[in-house]
Amino acid sequence: MSTNTQYKRLSNRYLVLSLVVALVPLFIFTSLYDRYFDQLVSKITDGRLNTQVAAVQNEFRVHLRERLYQLDVLADELDSSEIFQKDGKHNLPDALQALLRLQTDPNNVYGIAFFDASKRFLWSFPEHSYSEKRYLAVQTYQTQFEQADLLGPEYFSFERPASVLLMKPITRLSENNTVSYLGLILRFNSLAAIPKSLGTDGIFTPYIGVPGDRVFDIVGQPIQDGEHYDQSFNLYPNWSIKLKQNEVLTAAPSATLRYWLIGLVLLTAACLMIIHWFISKRLNRQVDTLIEGIERVASGDLKSPVPPQPGTEVERLTSAIEKMRSQLNQVIQSNVEMERRASLGNLAAGLAHDIRNPLNIVGITTKALLKREHNDENKEMLSMVVEELGRVNGVIDNLLNFARPTPPKQEMFLLVKELHLVANLLNATVHKHKASLTIECEETLELFADPSHLHQVLINLVLNAIQSFNGIGCDVTIRAQRETEHLVIKVTDNGPGIDPTHLERIFEPFYTTKPTGTGLGLAICQVLIQANQGRIQIHSSPVGTTVVLQFPIHAKLDDTYE
Structure with a gap:
C-alpha cells in the first residue's frame, strides 16, 4: 500500500x-x-x-x-x-x-x-x-x-x-x-x-x-x-x-428547543475543531515514534522493541516493523550462536584430545603407585590425585559431548517406563540430599526420541534442581502430558529460582553461577533436545523453576543430522 x-x-x-x-x-x-x-x-x-x-x-x-x-x-x-x-x-x-x-x-x-x-x-x-x-x-x-x-x-x-x-x-x-x-x-x-x-x-x-x-x-x-x-x-x-x-x-416547547438547536450547532463546530486538533497531534506523535524505532533498528539496536501504536493502519505498520526487527534479530543471533558453537566445538575437541592422552598416562601411573604404596598417608594423597583426575576426565567428557554429540538413535517408547528408570538412577542422590522426586505421566503416553539422550537431560535437570536448593527439602516433579500437537515434559522444583539477569544467558557454554560448575550442563541439554527435534525453555520465579521440554508427537529421525 x-x-x-x-x-x-x-x-x-x-x-x-x-x-x-x-x-x-x-x-x-x-x-x-x-x-x-x-x-x-x-x-x-x-x-x-x-x-x-x-x-x-x-x-x-x-x-x-x-x-x-x-x-x-x-x-x-x-x-x-x-x-x-x-x-x-x-x-x-x-x-x-x-x-x-x-x-x-x-x-x-x-x-x-x-x-x-x-x-x-x-x-x-x-x-x-x-x-x-x-x-x-x-x-x-x-x-x-x-x-x-x-x-x-x-x-x-x-x-x-x-x-x-x-x-x-x-x-x-x-x-x-x-x-x-x-x-x-x-x-x-x-x-x-x-x-x-x-x-x-x-x-x-x-x-x-x-x-x-x-x-x-x-x-x-x-x-x-x-x-x-x-x-x-x-x-x-x-x-x-x-x-x-x-x-x-x-x-x-418550540422556542426552547430552537435555542437548544442553535446551541447544539455552535457546540458541534467547537467539537469538530477540537477533534481535528487532537487527531493531528496524535498522528504526528505516532509517526515520530515509528521513525525513532526504525532509526534505532538502522543503527544496529535490534533488542529494543518498537512501541505499539493504536489505529488500524498505524498498528499494522508498527506490527510489520516489529516483526522485521524480531526476525532480523533472530537471524543474527542464530548465526552468531552457530559460529560461536562451531568455534567452541573445535576448540573443545582439540583441547580434549591433547589433554586426555597425558591425563590417561598420569592416571595409570598414579593407580600403579597406589597399589604398591604401603604408607597410609601417601595412599590417601594418591587416592585424592586419582579422584581429581576422574573429575578432570568428567569435564573432558562434557567438552566432547558439546563438541561432537552422539547422533540420536530415536525410537518409539513408553515414556512412563523411562521416567521411572531415571527416578531409580537418581534414587540414591535424592535420599542423600533428603529431597523428593515425583513422576506424573499417563501409562500409555509414547515418545519418539533417543532414550539415552532423554536420560542424560532429565538427570542433569534434576541434579541442577537439587544442587540449587540451599538446605534440605527440595521437591522435584517430572510431569509429562500431551498438549495439542506436542508432548511436553516439565521438570518443576520449589527452589529459590533463577535471577532474571542469569536467565538470559543460561544456555551459553561455560556460563555458570556455581563455584565448581563448568557451565556445560544446560548447553549440552539444549544440543541433545534440538538433536531430537525438540525445544527447551526455562521459566523461573522466586518460588521455583520449571524447565519445559517440548517434542513433536510425530517427530522423525533427521536423516541430515551429522
Missing part, C-alpha cells in the same frame, strides 16, 4: 468521523423535537407506571380485605339469632352497641347492615345509615369480591354521600350453623381516592370506573359520559382505573 493511499484512507476516516460527530447530535435533537408527544407516551407506559398501577391495584384489594377481616371480627360477637330480626336493634346489648360504635368510628365506614338468610335487609347501625330502598337500588351493581358481595356504588346525590355495601355470609354456631348476612356500609370516597397517587406527576388524571359503565373522579364526583381515556387497568370485574392525559403537557 502506497503512502498516498495510506494518507487518503486516514483522511477519509477522519472526515467520516467528523461528519458523524456533526450530524448525529443534530438528528437526535430533531427527533426529540418532532416526537416529543411520543416520548411523553413512552414515559407513562414504561415500567415505572406499571409498577405504580400494580401498587394501586394491590392497595385496593388490601383495603377490601381489611374490611372483610372487620366483618369476621364482628361475626364472632354477633352470634345471637335475636339480633338478626327485623327489630334486632332493640335486642342489642350495651356492650355490642359500644363495639359497633367503635367499628363505625373510622371515616371509611358509615355503618353496619344486618340481613337474614334470604339477603333481605333487616336494620342498620346507626339507625339511618342505610335503608331497604337504598339496598334495592344497588342490586344491579353487584360484584363478587372473594367470599363477599360488593354492591354499589349508589347514584350520586347531594343529599347524602355515596356508599358501597360489602356483604358477607356468616354462620352462627350457637344457632345450629344458621346462615345470615352482615354488611359494612363503606364510604365510596375512600375507594375512589386510592388511585390518587397516579396523578402526582401531573401527566395523567386518574379516575375510577365502577359497575354500570360509570366513572368517578378521586373525590367521588361523577364524570360525564363520552370522555376519552388514554389508559385503563382492571381492578377486578366491573371495576377499573382510567387515566386521562393532560393535554397541556403535549404542547411542543
Whole structure:
C-alpha cells in the first residue's frame, strides 16, 4: 500500500468521523423535537407506571380485605339469632352497641347492615345509615369480591354521600350453623381516592370506573359520559382505573428547543475543531515514534522493541516493523550462536584430545603407585590425585559431548517406563540430599526420541534442581502430558529460582553461577533436545523453576543430522 493511499484512507476516516460527530447530535435533537408527544407516551407506559398501577391495584384489594377481616371480627360477637330480626336493634346489648360504635368510628365506614338468610335487609347501625330502598337500588351493581358481595356504588346525590355495601355470609354456631348476612356500609370516597397517587406527576388524571359503565373522579364526583381515556387497568370485574392525559403537557416547547438547536450547532463546530486538533497531534506523535524505532533498528539496536501504536493502519505498520526487527534479530543471533558453537566445538575437541592422552598416562601411573604404596598417608594423597583426575576426565567428557554429540538413535517408547528408570538412577542422590522426586505421566503416553539422550537431560535437570536448593527439602516433579500437537515434559522444583539477569544467558557454554560448575550442563541439554527435534525453555520465579521440554508427537529421525 502506497503512502498516498495510506494518507487518503486516514483522511477519509477522519472526515467520516467528523461528519458523524456533526450530524448525529443534530438528528437526535430533531427527533426529540418532532416526537416529543411520543416520548411523553413512552414515559407513562414504561415500567415505572406499571409498577405504580400494580401498587394501586394491590392497595385496593388490601383495603377490601381489611374490611372483610372487620366483618369476621364482628361475626364472632354477633352470634345471637335475636339480633338478626327485623327489630334486632332493640335486642342489642350495651356492650355490642359500644363495639359497633367503635367499628363505625373510622371515616371509611358509615355503618353496619344486618340481613337474614334470604339477603333481605333487616336494620342498620346507626339507625339511618342505610335503608331497604337504598339496598334495592344497588342490586344491579353487584360484584363478587372473594367470599363477599360488593354492591354499589349508589347514584350520586347531594343529599347524602355515596356508599358501597360489602356483604358477607356468616354462620352462627350457637344457632345450629344458621346462615345470615352482615354488611359494612363503606364510604365510596375512600375507594375512589386510592388511585390518587397516579396523578402526582401531573401527566395523567386518574379516575375510577365502577359497575354500570360509570366513572368517578378521586373525590367521588361523577364524570360525564363520552370522555376519552388514554389508559385503563382492571381492578377486578366491573371495576377499573382510567387515566386521562393532560393535554397541556403535549404542547411542543418550540422556542426552547430552537435555542437548544442553535446551541447544539455552535457546540458541534467547537467539537469538530477540537477533534481535528487532537487527531493531528496524535498522528504526528505516532509517526515520530515509528521513525525513532526504525532509526534505532538502522543503527544496529535490534533488542529494543518498537512501541505499539493504536489505529488500524498505524498498528499494522508498527506490527510489520516489529516483526522485521524480531526476525532480523533472530537471524543474527542464530548465526552468531552457530559460529560461536562451531568455534567452541573445535576448540573443545582439540583441547580434549591433547589433554586426555597425558591425563590417561598420569592416571595409570598414579593407580600403579597406589597399589604398591604401603604408607597410609601417601595412599590417601594418591587416592585424592586419582579422584581429581576422574573429575578432570568428567569435564573432558562434557567438552566432547558439546563438541561432537552422539547422533540420536530415536525410537518409539513408553515414556512412563523411562521416567521411572531415571527416578531409580537418581534414587540414591535424592535420599542423600533428603529431597523428593515425583513422576506424573499417563501409562500409555509414547515418545519418539533417543532414550539415552532423554536420560542424560532429565538427570542433569534434576541434579541442577537439587544442587540449587540451599538446605534440605527440595521437591522435584517430572510431569509429562500431551498438549495439542506436542508432548511436553516439565521438570518443576520449589527452589529459590533463577535471577532474571542469569536467565538470559543460561544456555551459553561455560556460563555458570556455581563455584565448581563448568557451565556445560544446560548447553549440552539444549544440543541433545534440538538433536531430537525438540525445544527447551526455562521459566523461573522466586518460588521455583520449571524447565519445559517440548517434542513433536510425530517427530522423525533427521536423516541430515551429522
